[in-house]
Amino acid sequence: xxxxxxxxxxxxxxxxxxxxxxxxxxxxxxxxxxxxxxxxxxxxxxxxxxxxxxxxxxxxxxxxxxxxxxxxxxxxxxxxxxxxxxxxxxxxxxxxxxxxxxxxxxxxxxxxxxxxxxxxxxxxxxxxxxxxxxxxxxxxxxxxxxxxxxxxxxxxxxxxxxxxxxxxxxxxxxxxxxxxxxxxxxxxxxx
Amino acid sequence: xxxxxxxxxxxxxxxxxxxxxxxxxxxxxxxxxxxxxxxxxxxxxxxxxxxxxxxxxxxxxxxxxxxxxxxxxxxxxxxxxxxxxxxxxxxxxxxxxxxxxxxxxxxxxxxxxxxxxxxxxxxxxxxxxxxxxxxxxxxxxxxxxxxxxxxxxxxxxxxxxxxxxxxxxxxxxxxxxxxxxxxxxxxxxxxxxxxxxxxxxxx
Numbered sequence: 001x002x003x004x005x006x007x008x009x010x011x012x013x014x015x016x017x018x019x020x021x022x023x024x025x026x027x028x029x030x031x032x033x034x035x036x037x038x039x040x041x042x043x044x045x046x047x048x049x050x051x052x053x054x055x056x057x058x059x060x061x062x063x064x065x066x067x068x069x070x071x072x073x074x075x076x077x078x079x080x081x082x083x084x085x086x087x088x089x090x091x092x093x094x095x096x097x098x099x100x101x102x103x104x105x106x107x108x109x110x111x112x113x114x115x116x117x118x119x120x121x122x123x124x125x126x127x128x129x130x131x132x133x134x135x136x137x138x139x140x141x142x143x144x145x146x147x148x149x150x151x152x153x154x155x156x157x158x159x160x161x162x163x164x165x166x167x168x169x170x171x172x173x174x175x176x177x178x179x180x181x182x183x184x185x186x187x188x189x190x191x
Numbered sequence: 192x193x194x195x196x197x198x199x200x201x202x203x204x205x206x207x208x209x210x211x212x213x214x215x216x217x218x219x220x221x222x223x224x225x226x227x228x229x230x231x232x233x234x235x236x237x238x239x240x241x242x243x244x245x246x247x248x249x250x251x252x253x254x255x256x257x258x259x260x261x262x263x264x265x266x267x268x269x270x271x272x273x274x275x276x277x278x279x280x281x282x283x284x285x286x287x288x289x290x291x292x293x294x295x296x297x298x299x300x301x302x303x304x305x306x307x308x309x310x311x312x313x314x315x316x317x318x319x320x321x322x323x324x325x326x327x328x329x330x331x332x333x334x335x336x337x338x339x340x341x342x343x344x345x346x347x348x349x350x351x352x353x354x355x356x357x358x359x360x361x362x363x364x365x366x367x368x369x370x371x372x373x374x375x376x377x378x379x380x381x382x383x384x385x386x387x388x389x390x391x392x393x394x
Binding site for chain 2: 121184
């Protein structure tokens with residue numbers, strides 16, 4: 001039950017894009033087509049869960065025991081950057097089909113603040129390993145949900161008659177605002 | 192390009208937020224008041240100036256293949272310094288027990304390290320230009336970022352809580368939507384539209 005709550009809270013109540021403002025760059029950048037949005041969400045889910053597990057182990061078995069937890073930011077970002085490269089190499093070898101689908105999105109993920117953000121948040125919230133994994137999965141699903149529905153709306157938007165000054169990014173932000181309003185309806189569902 | 196132009200380009204022509212759409216996460220996440228916006232902007236400016244300085248100094252010593260990881264380590268070091276400084280000096284709760292600036296900015300301080308503006312300037316500008324030019328570039332872009340955050344923060348604070356820099360000028364609450372997350376998206380959308388219109392008129 002506890003794990004279900006963590007997931008519901010991460011997907012709806014504290015949606016990473018629409019209420020926490022992490023991962024806005026890919027949210028605006030790769031949301032023109034539903035297909036690319038699905039690919040990006042897949043890649044983010046994959047890396048986010050692995051990164052959270054690895055950073056959890058580093059934080060609790062290396063940084064805290066030798067008392068250098070102030071090195072958190074430097075260690076985490078380096079670990080995530082090399083992890084992304086590693087995942088890319090392994091995927092290429094093990095599953096070329098999956099690599100084809102996610103490949104182009106992987107390099108972009110290093111600078112996706114959602115990955116580092118979730119890793120740091122999981123540590124700040126003092127979750128144990130299993131809770132951290134569910135926390136990461138929930139946030140990844142939330143990211144995918146927001147990104148894919150948003151790209152669906154943007155595809156329809158190309159046919160709409162939008163005032164000249166609002167075309168492109170401004171209207172995207174207005175739509176994101178309306179979506180955030182819808183998600184704000186979940187506030188208070190889980191404490 | 193004159194140094195003055197190099198400094199001012201970050202405000203309108205190459206404004207990281209309104210024109211290049213970089214660093215949007217802290218832009219939306221920390222601008223529920225004007226003061227938070229300035230705090231975030233100045234913290235980022237410090238990291239930007241220092242990383243530009245160091246990168247332009249040692250760019251020729253770094254082998255090309257490990258360029259990006261080295262820049263990330265340099266940036267992450269300065270982010271850690273900012274984090275520790277803010278934790279030490281800007282961590283007192285306000286008179287009415289409102290959270291301190293450090294708590295308000297929260298996770299966005301360590302996340303300066305993945306702010307695309309900082310790495311972007313290191314890679315695209317500081318690694319190719321002289322120390323002085325890179326310093327001015329970092330300061331200009333940082334101030335442009337601060338300007339954008341201040342603008343968005345002021346708009347949201349005026350509409351959302353009816354105050355500016357915590358000085359209230361109306362009774363009661365404002366339009367609470369604008370201090371909550373949806374208002375951030377809406378306000379930024381309309382501001383970008385206005386900036387587009389302005390810059391088209393100027394040029």
